[in-house]
Amino acid sequence: MTPYKLVIFDWDGTLMDSAGKIVSCMQHAAQATAMFVPTADAVRHIIGISLKPAIAQLFNLKLGNPVEEKQVDRIVEAYKTAYLEVDQTPCPLFDGTMGMLTALQACDTKMAVATGKARRGLKRAWDSTNTSHFFVDSRCADEAESKPSPDMLEQLLKANGLKASDAVMIGDTSYDMQMAEQLGMDRIAVSYGVHDVTALRKHSPVFVADSVSSLQGFLLRPF
Template sequence: MTTPLRLVIFDVDGTLVDSQGDILAAMAVAFETVGHPLPAREQVLAMVGLSLEVIFPTLVPDADAATHARMVQRYKDAYVALRAEGGVARSSPLYPGARQALEALHAVPEVLLGVATGKSRRGLDKLIEGHGLQGLFVTQHCADFHPSKPHPSMILGALSDTGVAPRDAIMVGDTSFDMEMAAGAGVAGVGVSWGYHDAARLGAFAHTVVDDFDGLQGALNQVWGQLA
C-alpha cells in the first residue's frame, strides 16, 4: 500500500525556537512607550501565538485603537533591533533536537513540512535565514496575511498549498491556540510541553503531547496510525 503524502505544520515561537527573552524585552518597550505597566511575565507569554493586533487590545482593553497600533509598531521595531543586536541564533535559539527532527522529517519523501506562525513575514524570513533552514518548509503562513490563531486560516492555506488531505496533516505547537486552530481545520494536533503554555492547557484539543523532539516522530506515527 502506497504511503499518502503527509504534511507536518510547525508553530515557531515556543515550539521550534525559544524567543521569550526578546518577546518580553520588546513588550517592555511597547508598554513603556504608552506609559502602561507591563503585565506579569506569565500573562504575556500566555498570549504568545496570537497576532499582535489581538494581544495588545486584550492586555490593554481600556486603550484606544491608535494606542494599540502604536504599541504594535513599537514592539515590532524593538524586536527587530534586539534581533539585529544579538543575532538570530542568540535571540531565538532552536530548542534542543529541533534541527535534527526537521532534517529527519524532511528526508522522508512522503512528508512535507510547513509553518503556521503568529510572526510577521519579515520576522519568519529572518529566522529561517538566521538558522539556515531554507528549503525545509514548502508552505509558510504567518500573521501578515491571516486572521489570528486560533482561526484555522493558516492551516487551511497550508492544505491548499500542498494538496494534502486534512487526515494526513498534523499541527505541532506549544499553545492551546495551535491545538484549537488544528481542530478548527480538521487536522490532528500534537502538543509540545517545553513551550509557553502549560501542557495541561493543550489536552483538550491535542491528540498527544511530547516532552522532547526525540519523541516527535513516534507521536506523529502514532497519530497517523490512529487515523488510518
C-alpha cells in the first residue's frame, strides 16, 4: 500500500512517451500555417499546458486579441490534423508502466489522471494502451483550467471527498509541480519526461524518480 488515498498521474511524459509525436506534430502545424517552426526544446517546454494556451505561448500570440486568437485556432486545427491523420510517431507507455499500474492496483491504490490532453485524446490513449481500468477518476484540459492552475486537482479532491494531504501529484513538468504546490499537496517529479530536473526540484518534490521502476519503488515502499 501507499501512504496516499489517491495517486494522481500526469499522462504525457509521465506514463506515455509521447513527446516525440507532440514535437513533430507542432512543427508540422507551424509549417502548415506559415508560422516559424519552433525548436524541439521550445515545444517540449510547453507540453503539459492545455493546447490552446500552449500554442499561444509557443508562438507568442495573445488570446483575447481577435486576429491573433484566430491564428491560434488555425494552428490548433493544423496540430490536431497532424496528430490524428498525418504523423505516425509511436507513443508507447514508458517501460515498466503497465507493471507499476498493475502493482498499485493490486494494493488497492486508487489512481487518477490530471492531463493537458482533451477528454477525447485521453480516451484514445487509454484505448490504445488498454489502461482505463486502472483509474477511478480523471480531469482533462477541456474540463478544467489549464495547468499550472490547481483546478484539476481541486476537482479530483472534491469528487473523491479528499484533502490535499490525502493525495500525491506525479508529473514530468514544472506545471505539474506548481499545481500541487499551490495546494500544499505532495508532489513527485519524474526526470525522464520533458522538463529539466533542475526546474522540477525548484518546487520541492518529495521524490525525484529517474525511471518508472524507481517511481514504483517509492510509491510501494514500507511506511
